[in-house]
Structures are given as structure tokens and as C-alpha cells.
Amino acid sequence: MAAGPHGTPTLRDVAEGAGVHAATASRALNPATRGLVNAETARRVMKVAETLGYRPNPMARGLKTAKSGTIGLVIPDLTNPFFPPVVRGIEEVLEPAGYSGLIVNTDNDLLRERTQVDLLRSRQVEGLIVATALVDHPLLEQLHRERVPMVMVNRRPHGFDVPSTVPDDAAGVALAVEHLAGLGHTRIAHLAGPTTTSTGGVRARAFRNAVRDLGLDDDPRLTVVCHRWSEDAGAEGLRTLLDGDAEFTAVVAANDLIALGCYDVLSERDISCPDDLSVVGFNGMPFLDKLGPPLTTIAIPHQQIGAEAARLLLDAIADPTRSARSVLLPVTLVVRESTAPPRRCAGAVR
Amino acid sequence: MAAGPHGTPTLRDVAEGAGVHAATASRALNPATRGLVNAETARRVMKVAETLGYRPNPMARGLKTAKSGTIGLVIPDLTNPFFPPVVRGIEEVLEPAGYSGLIVNTDNDLLRERTQVDLLRSRQVEGLIVATALVDHPLLEQLHRERVPMVMVNRRPHGFDVPSTVPDDAAGVALAVEHLAGLGHTRIAHLAGPTTTSTGGVRARAFRNAVRDLGLDDDPRLTVVCHRWSEDAGAEGLRTLLDGDAEFTAVVAANDLIALGCYDVLSERDISCPDDLSVVGFNGMPFLDKLGPPLTTIAIPHQQIGAEAARLLLDAIADPTRSARSVLLPVTLVVRESTAPPRRCAGAVR
DNA sequence: ACGATTGCTGCAATCGACTGCATGATCGAC
DNA sequence: GTCGATCATGCAGTCGATTGCAGCAATCGT
Incomplete structure (x- = not known):
């Protein structure tokens, strides 16, 4: 030895x-x-x-070559079931390439985000995979200006071009609306995500397009914006919807967490799903099939999203001049028991 | 500039x-x-x-001081909802101390575990927080011999002394059994975790102790060992229980995933929960309150488990001679709707 | 007033791997 | 039989921060 x-x-x-x-x-x-x-x-x-x-010794090597072999993963909250599969997808690509991921949680706090990114940069990460929520983001813009290789997951940047991998939101929402229309719903509501996120905006627009394309009632009162991607916000959203005077028999939630918030309100107000109201989620998080009732949702390829993001980042590191490419990943409708034909004479649900 | x-x-x-x-x-x-x-x-x-x-520059510093400021987190699968909160608890302590965590997933594969730990060591991690399942583990023993600072989470090592943070399994199981006994159940079954894990063994022993202490029917046929901590294994376990000839009106699952597996079998065989069978889980994973029916479970302080583990590891790094300390964390019973008094004349459930 | 202590700072080596340049060896060609 | 080309290898400096040791000045004690 x-x-x-x-x-x-x-x-x-x-x-x-x-x-x-x-x-x-x-x-x-x-x-x-x-x-x-x-x-x-x-x-x-x-x-x-x-x-x-x-x-x-990676430190000695890194010192000389100015490469750390690490990538920073900036996510809002690892505890949100959306992210773990994405992270695994990322690592699946990073590892064979000799890179490791350093994960930080920002809790969607701007200040915390800044310090966490600082932390990553001081650790000499060679690139960033960013999954934070906000669409207008001075920090992101600054990083972009400083030429930090960067890829976004699940979100599109606003003003500047950064590679990104996102699910096909528009197609997903269309799938959901078509499914409900096929069941006979004509007055479908939408609990939109925060407008501060690209995803929220894209899905909301896609919703109205789908409704119009199918010739359903396009009533602006049927869209309520939730101020966060959370159960609480979803519950609040459905409450204002129910307390309004517009009738509806189904709701497309902008993501599963928001749909889960709806479940809370349903039991709170003794509304039956799917008898009184059909609910569709978005994201396909795990254990949705065990809910009461099992939630119909749009499943997105979490792991693939991560893997593609990692690939894009490796490309960007290898050739920083390459122009930003974005990947759109296919989604699928998973029909479960939270959706059913509307009751014969469904009036306003309350 | x-x-x-x-x-x-x-x-x-x-x-x-x-x-x-x-x-x-x-x-x-x-x-x-x-x-x-x-x-x-x-x-x-x-x-x-x-x-x-x-x-x-952490590399230059690390090169000289032979310290990387990183800790390896060895977990089976980040996708398992048990781990993200633990990881956050760990980082919450590591970060202020100037450390970062490097996460690897082993998928409970011995070979993969070895290569992943090699990877971590080649990255010069200063210590390991290990959450892998297996109790008899040559690799762990080797690391222990090589004096790699190390802490285990949620599992106790077998032959040698390594610090660990675990929930109070015995108390949790007792809580579950007492709850069911209080509802009037006398024939309670247990779907145990793999005997290859310390947790599985501890909870199974605690179960029999609790049953005896309360003077309930202590029938060995009422304990079935699941060979994995998964839904599939849980489903299989409940099936063999149901196909056996012992009567029971309630089941204590060794963890939530196994309990979820039970839910599959219940709908498969058209058994009503909690009318025909009460089910209790263990771990308190998220969204259990949205299930049909919401699952009664033993909640454990995930984040605290992680935080304590990180503290123990930092101690071990600071003073390698300190003897192994282990932390037992309190658990709580969360009563929901998957448990109810047994039906008046409950016979064998089938 | 002189040697000794204390306080502050600089010098230079070191950690381990990488790399431009130079040297040495080998071989073919004329 | 010598010259140049080719190939293989060694030398030494470098990356950025740390640290034992030395040096110098100011202060103290008697």
C-alpha cells in the first residue's frame, strides 16, 4: 500500500x-x-x-484547470415532489460526464436565492441549472450578462435567450380541456398559476385558446389566478371561484398542488368530485392515484426534463458561443376518477 | 474592478x-x-x-488544508418522499457551518452504492451521512475501519458503533397499536419491513411487545414481512395476510409506502377502509391527508432527523475521538380517517 | 541603556496536478 | 557517418491559499 x-x-x-x-x-x-x-x-x-x-485530487486538478466538475442546481424546494425526479434526471446525465450537482433551495425567496447562487459561484460551479419560479429576474439577467453557462428547467426566461427544457404546456392544457369537453362539460374553469411565472402565463393562455377552439363558453370570470403554486393558493382560488356567480362544472388546475388545494375545499364545502365538479391537475406527481378520488392529470416527463437540461448545459459549457436551444417535451393525459360527465342539470356549483 | x-x-x-x-x-x-x-x-x-x-477559492484552500467543505449524502432514492425533508434538515445545519452536501442515489444497489461512495471519496468529502437500507454492510464496515467520519440516518448500524439519528420506532408502533386497541380492535396485523433493515426489525419487535403489553391476541400469523419498503411489497404483504386464515380487523404498516400498497389491494378486493379494515402507516409523508381515505400515520420529524444527523457529523469531524452518540427523536400519532372501530361482528376479512 | 520580550509582517515552501519548453534518444536519409 | 526529424520524457513553473519560520520594530525590565 x-x-x-x-x-x-x-x-x-x-x-x-x-x-x-x-x-x-x-x-x-x-x-x-x-x-x-x-x-x-x-x-x-x-x-x-x-x-x-x-x-x-479534484482540487489540485481544479486549481490548475479552473474547472470544478460541479454544476449548481437552483431549485425552489426539494420537498416539492416535482423536483426530485428532475434532479435524478439531471444527475443521470451529469455523472457519466464527470460532473456532480450541488443542490440549493431558494424557497422562492429573492434574497435567499441571491446568497445561494453566490454560494454556488464561490464554489466555482461551472454552470447553473435553474428551476426557480420568477420570470422577471434581475439575478438571472446579471448571470446571463456575466456569461455564466445556464439552463432553465420548466420555465422560460423572459427577455434574454437562455436554453431551457419545458413540458409542452399548451398541448397539456389542450389535452385536459378536450378531455373535459369530450365528457360533455361546456363551462370549464381554470385555476391559473402565478402570472409572475412563465408557466402560469403560458398555461392560462393555452386554456383560453383551447376553450375557444372547442367552441366552449369563454367566460373571463372562469379564470382565477392563484398567487402561488401551492395547496393553499389553490384552495383560495377555488373558493373565490365558487363564491363568484359564474357557473362551472369542471376545473383545470394549473398544477397538481393547486388541484390538491381544491380537494380541501371540496370536503370543506361538501362538494362531491367528480359528481358535482370534475378536477384535472397538471404535472403527474406521485401517489395521485391514491387520492380520494384519484386525480386525472397531465403527466410530464420529469426525469427527461432534467436529463435534457443537463445535456443542454454540458453543450453550453463545451461551446459557449452556441446559440440558445430550447427543448419542448411531450406530455400525456392520465385519466383517473376525478373527472366524469357533468350531472344532467348542473347549475352553479355551490 | x-x-x-x-x-x-x-x-x-x-x-x-x-x-x-x-x-x-x-x-x-x-x-x-x-x-x-x-x-x-x-x-x-x-x-x-x-x-x-x-x-x-475553495480549491486552492482545500488543496492546502486537505479539506473540501463538502459532505456526502448517501441516500437510496431522492424520489422517495421520505428523503427530501431529511436532506433539507441536513443542509440547514451544514450551510451555516460552511459545508455543502453532495447527494448520491444508490437505488439500494450494492454495486452502485460502492461506486457512488467511491465517487464521493474521490471528491474528497470530509464525511458521510448514510441513509441506505442494509444493516449488514461490508462497505459501511470498511468505511468505519478507514475512519471516515460517518453518521447514519433512520437506521442503526449492526456490529460497530456509528452515530445515528432515528425516530423512536418503538414508541411510534406502540402509539399506533394503542390507538387501534382504544378503538376496540383486538386482532391487529403487522406488515413488517424487510428484516435486512434495522428499522424493519425494530418496528416488528415493538409491534409484538405492544400487542402483548395491551393483552391483545398475539398471533404470529398476523405478522407478514414485506421484502421491500415499497407499495408493491405492501400490496403483496396484505394479499398473503388476507389469503391466510387468521382473522384481523386492523393493520399496522411498517411505513406509509407499504400502507399505500394496502390501499391498492383494498380497492382490488373491494374491501372498505376503515369499515372493514383499519390501516395505520408510519412516517407521515406529505399528502397523506388527501388520500381516500386520509391515512392515519405516525409522523416523524424528518427535518429534525436530518439536522441532528448533520450536527452529529460535524461533531465527529471536529473531534474524531469522541464516542458514537445516537439520537432518538420523538414521533407523534396523526389520526385521520383510515382508522375506526371494528364493525360489530367482524369475522375474517376477505 | 542594553538585552529580552512581544507584536506584526514578509518570505518562501507547500498542497497535487497540469503543461510549455527543452533535452535526450532513436531512426532514417543522404 | 553525420544531420535533421520524430518521439518520449523530464524539468520547472503555475494555479491560489495557507503557514512555519524569520526578521524587524517597538516596548519592557532592571
Whole structure:
């Protein structure tokens, strides 16, 4: 067990073991420079490295090359079931490429976001995958100006071009509306996400387009904007909808959390789903099939979204001049028991 | 904007700006060595560092000090809702201490676990927080021998002493059984977790103890071991229970996922919960209150478990000689609608 | 008033890997 | 048999921060 004073074998240990200079060992071990070394010598060095269990010290390497081999993942809250699969998708791509992800949670707090990104940058991350909510974002703009390689997931940037991977929101909403229309609903409500997020806006617009395309009642009173992507906000949204005077027999929630908020109001007001009201979610988070009733939703490929984002980022790092590309991923309708034909003579639901 | 050729200001830039040597600047900036420097000089250096936006390069620092400021988090699957809150609890403690967590997923695969831990070690993590399932684990033993600072979450190590933070499993199970007994159940079944995990064993033993303590029917046929902590395994477990000839009116699942598996079987066989069968889960994962029916469960303080684990690890890093301390965290019973008194003349459920 | 202590700062080596440049060896060509 | 080309390897400096040691000045004690 030849090893340096610190226990782990160093490049010099390997070089010594192979009877060559550290420089030669370095070249032999690096596939890109291996050609510079005699094939036989290279083989020998590699064998010694192998038996010694040599691991290049990423700090020493990073110090010299100014590369850390890490990527910062900026997400609002890991506890939101949306993100873990996305993270796994990201790591699935990053790992084989020799990168690791550093996760930070911002809780959608602007200040916290800033300090967390600072933290990441001080850790020398080579790029950022950003999943935060806000669409108009001075910090993002600043990072973009500073040429920090960056990709957005699930959100589109506003003014400047940054690569992004997003689900096909418009198609998803259309799927939901068509499904409800097919069941016979004509007055469908929408609980929109915050307008401060691109997703909220896109889905709301897609909703009205779908309603119009199908010739359903296009009543502006049937769209209520939730101020957050949360159960609470969803509950509040449905309450104002119910307390309004517009009739509706179905609601398309801008995401599953908002739909879950609806469930709270339903039991609170003793409204039956799907008998009195059909509900459709969006995102396809886990365990939706165990709800009472199981929630019909638009499933999106979380893992793929992450994987694509990671690929885009690696591309951007490899070639910073490449223009921003964005990926739109297909979504699917998952029909469960929260949707059904409207009752014969459904009036205003209250 | 004075800065080095790479854009980010270096220690020498600061030193130059303050008219001192880099060594002095280093000492002035490090709180531990600041006393060695003239107070006025230190102030000046710090001000220059501030205005320059100086960030010490963690790689250079790490190279010299052989510390990376990172901790490895070894978890089975981030997608399992159990872990995200634990991770947040961990980071909540790690961050103020200047550490970052590097997350890897093992999918409970022994080989993958090994390569992932190798990855972490090659990234020079200063310690490991391990949440993997297996109780007899050559890799863990090896790490322990190699003196890698390490803490386990939610599991107790088998042969050797490693600090750990676990929920009070025994108390939780007792709470569940008492709750059911209080409702009038006398024949209570247990869907145990894998015996390869300490948690599985502990909860199963606690179950039998609780049943005996309360003078309920202690029938060995009423305990079935699930071979994994998953919905599938839970479903399978309940099926064998139902297909057996022992009567029971309630079931304590070793965790929520197993309880969710029960829900599948209930609808599959048209058994009503809680009318025909009461079900109690364990862990208190999110959205359980939205299920049909909302699941009664034992809530455990996920975030606290993580935070305590991180604290233990920081202690272990600071003083490796300190003996292993373990923390037991209190759990609470959350009563919802999956439990009710048994029907008057409940026979065998089938 | 002189040697000794204390306080502050600079010098230079170090951590481990990378890399431009130079040197040495080998071989072919004329 | 010598010269130049090619190939392989070694040398030494570099990345940025840290730290033992030395040096210098101011202060103290007697």
C-alpha cells in the first residue's frame, strides 16, 4: 500500500511506482494526452495507478484547470415532489460526464436565492441549472450578462435567450380541456398559476385558446389566478371561484398542488368530485392515484426534463458561443376518477 | 474592478489593494488567525476584500488544508418522499457551518452504492451521512475501519458503533397499536419491513411487545414481512395476510409506502377502509391527508432527523475521538380517517 | 541603556496536478 | 557517418491559499 503521508496515493506515488516522472504519469493517465506517451509506458502507469487505487485530487486538478466538475442546481424546494425526479434526471446525465450537482433551495425567496447562487459561484460551479419560479429576474439577467453557462428547467426566461427544457404546456392544457369537453362539460374553469411565472402565463393562455377552439363558453370570470403554486393558493382560488356567480362544472388546475388545494375545499364545502365538479391537475406527481378520488392529470416527463437540461448545459459549457436551444417535451393525459360527465342539470356549483 | 486575469479577484489582488503581503491578507481574512494581525490592518484588508468582492477559492484552500467543505449524502432514492425533508434538515445545519452536501442515489444497489461512495471519496468529502437500507454492510464496515467520519440516518448500524439519528420506532408502533386497541380492535396485523433493515426489525419487535403489553391476541400469523419498503411489497404483504386464515380487523404498516400498497389491494378486493379494515402507516409523508381515505400515520420529524444527523457529523469531524452518540427523536400519532372501530361482528376479512 | 520580550509582517515552501519548453534518444536519409 | 526529424520524457513553473519560520520594530525590565 504505497501512499503519501495523507493516506491517499498521489500522482507522484504512481509515477514513482512506475519509474517515471510525475509529468509522464499525468500524461499517461489523461486520455487526451496519452498519445504523447509511449504506449507501453502508458500501460504500465495505468496499471500502477489501478493497483494503487489512485484517484486524481479534484482540487489540485481544479486549481490548475479552473474547472470544478460541479454544476449548481437552483431549485425552489426539494420537498416539492416535482423536483426530485428532475434532479435524478439531471444527475443521470451529469455523472457519466464527470460532473456532480450541488443542490440549493431558494424557497422562492429573492434574497435567499441571491446568497445561494453566490454560494454556488464561490464554489466555482461551472454552470447553473435553474428551476426557480420568477420570470422577471434581475439575478438571472446579471448571470446571463456575466456569461455564466445556464439552463432553465420548466420555465422560460423572459427577455434574454437562455436554453431551457419545458413540458409542452399548451398541448397539456389542450389535452385536459378536450378531455373535459369530450365528457360533455361546456363551462370549464381554470385555476391559473402565478402570472409572475412563465408557466402560469403560458398555461392560462393555452386554456383560453383551447376553450375557444372547442367552441366552449369563454367566460373571463372562469379564470382565477392563484398567487402561488401551492395547496393553499389553490384552495383560495377555488373558493373565490365558487363564491363568484359564474357557473362551472369542471376545473383545470394549473398544477397538481393547486388541484390538491381544491380537494380541501371540496370536503370543506361538501362538494362531491367528480359528481358535482370534475378536477384535472397538471404535472403527474406521485401517489395521485391514491387520492380520494384519484386525480386525472397531465403527466410530464420529469426525469427527461432534467436529463435534457443537463445535456443542454454540458453543450453550453463545451461551446459557449452556441446559440440558445430550447427543448419542448411531450406530455400525456392520465385519466383517473376525478373527472366524469357533468350531472344532467348542473347549475352553479355551490 | 481590480481583478486577476481570470476575472475573479484573488488573494493577491486584495493584498495589493491593501498594500500588504498576501500572507497578511490571508491571516486578516481568516477569523481564527485575525488576532495575529494589527487590528487596523485587518480592517483595511477586509474592506478591500469587500469592495473587490473577493471570494476565497475553495480549491486552492482545500488543496492546502486537505479539506473540501463538502459532505456526502448517501441516500437510496431522492424520489422517495421520505428523503427530501431529511436532506433539507441536513443542509440547514451544514450551510451555516460552511459545508455543502453532495447527494448520491444508490437505488439500494450494492454495486452502485460502492461506486457512488467511491465517487464521493474521490471528491474528497470530509464525511458521510448514510441513509441506505442494509444493516449488514461490508462497505459501511470498511468505511468505519478507514475512519471516515460517518453518521447514519433512520437506521442503526449492526456490529460497530456509528452515530445515528432515528425516530423512536418503538414508541411510534406502540402509539399506533394503542390507538387501534382504544378503538376496540383486538386482532391487529403487522406488515413488517424487510428484516435486512434495522428499522424493519425494530418496528416488528415493538409491534409484538405492544400487542402483548395491551393483552391483545398475539398471533404470529398476523405478522407478514414485506421484502421491500415499497407499495408493491405492501400490496403483496396484505394479499398473503388476507389469503391466510387468521382473522384481523386492523393493520399496522411498517411505513406509509407499504400502507399505500394496502390501499391498492383494498380497492382490488373491494374491501372498505376503515369499515372493514383499519390501516395505520408510519412516517407521515406529505399528502397523506388527501388520500381516500386520509391515512392515519405516525409522523416523524424528518427535518429534525436530518439536522441532528448533520450536527452529529460535524461533531465527529471536529473531534474524531469522541464516542458514537445516537439520537432518538420523538414521533407523534396523526389520526385521520383510515382508522375506526371494528364493525360489530367482524369475522375474517376477505 | 542594553538585552529580552512581544507584536506584526514578509518570505518562501507547500498542497497535487497540469503543461510549455527543452533535452535526450532513436531512426532514417543522404 | 553525420544531420535533421520524430518521439518520449523530464524539468520547472503555475494555479491560489495557507503557514512555519524569520526578521524587524517597538516596548519592557532592571
